[in-house]
Amino acid sequence: MMNSMTTSPTVAIAVPLEAELVESIRAAHPSVTVLYQPDLLPPERFPADHAGDPDFRRTPEQEERYWAMINQAQVLYGLPNESPAGLAQVARQNPHLQWVQAMAAGAGGAVKASGLDLESLQKFKVTTSAGVHALPLAEFAALGILNGFKRSAELAVDQSNRIWPELRTPTRLVSGSRLVITGLGEIGLETARVARALGMKVSGTKRTVEPLEGIDEVAGNDGLAGLLATADAVVNTLPGTPYTERLFSREIFAAMKPGTVFINVGRGTVVDEDALLEALDSGQVSYACLDVFAVEPLPQESPLWDHPRVMVSPHTSALSAAENRLIAERFSANLGIFLAGGELPHLVDPVHFY
Structure with missing residues (x-):
């Protein structure tokens, strides 16, 4: 866990997010490096569309840039590509990873679906957006x-x-x-x-x-x-x-x-x-x-x-136009706890996945 006496981490925005919300995170934590490359992120089809347009494709050069950004961060905002496979890939490739802020309240299912073993999951923390919804x-x-x-x-x-x-x-x-x-x-x-x-x-x-x-x-x-x-x-x-x-x-x-x-x-x-x-x-x-x-x-x-x-209802009852803002605010508050060396709330249990 980071604390206020150590070097501030690098945060990578791994899922679609409005530029003004990224700036709000930067403004709240000016010592933190926030990596945000919107051209590498799929466009949202509706508010809080964390996976983005499924027809979006990166070029090979963009794909390389995306993973270079993800793999140099200690903290991720969202699962890479908002998928269990993305979480599994970053866990294998990024030895610096300490914390992933998931977009879902029930992110334990995605963590379980990643197929990562307990040893791998104990190397970093995953927090959910429980409460936002x-x-x-x-x-x-x-x-x-x-x-x-x-x-x-x-x-x-x-x-x-x-x-x-x-x-x-x-x-x-x-x-x-x-x-x-x-x-x-x-x-x-x-x-x-x-x-x-x-x-x-x-x-x-x-x-x-x-x-x-x-x-x-x-x-x-x-x-x-x-x-x-x-x-x-x-x-x-x-x-x-x-x-x-x-x-x-x-x-x-x-x-x-x-x-x-x-x-x-x-x-x-x-x-x-x-x-x-x-x-x-x-x-x-x-x-x-x-x-x-x-x-x-x-x-x-x-x-x-x-x-x-x-x-x-097609699993949409938690969605609201305010969701991105609320999750960004939750992440910013959690980032403050992380920097101070505190215990992050809403951690996914790597054994029981809730």
Whole structure:
């Protein structure tokens, strides 16, 4: 780890980023060398398009310049080429690498997919952008809850068919209902804050079971079924790890109250999708709002596409026009910690990849 008494590091901007945000990093840390060559980075197709245009190609000369820039830096802003393969390549080629700031909140999946062994991963640190996406994800979760309680899917079908039902169907009241959040980290706690503003009573799960302000009950994953018995809605924010894979199993869906609304903004591997479909068909789950899936893009043959009580979002709920600015601000703050020799937040565990 660097400290204030050592030579300041070189930072390489490895992914697309607006020039003014690069300048903001330089202004905040004038002693740091920030390498930024925008002609070597693919253009963004939309705000916070960290991978950039997939049709972008570097010339052989540009490719050589790109990796020369990456391999002389101690710190990277983004995974090279925003890919696990890029991370594996820089780990092999850059003996100076000390820290990589990833763009994703769930960057552990990309670190795992790099195929690097534990010895290699212990030579440098990877931090995620966890927390940057908390508010947009919480707002999306609230959208899912409201959609489920207010029958938006049924209303859309009636509208498309120009049907004005003879008998009016009441909707459910969100205020006073019970929400369970799996994963009371930054995203989960922000979701809880938004849900409480809607009048919901919130409980949830956490690896370290401890009292949390504003949360009625906290349990571990082994206590999830008990929490679900009285829940009206469930929001999953958990990352994909060996410990969370298919946590939402047939048994867990069976533990829910009939008519539960289910939202997933964590990772798709946390849910057994066949079990979810069974729960939807039986009415155990009345509505599912899904931003993530076990396989992405969601295969064309998946029944989730056509299910009348499912909303499919293409893993975009965390995106906002402010994302690049927020990640750059997070990186700049982390860079200050790094220079002072402090402990970086949101480190990816090189063993469990969360």
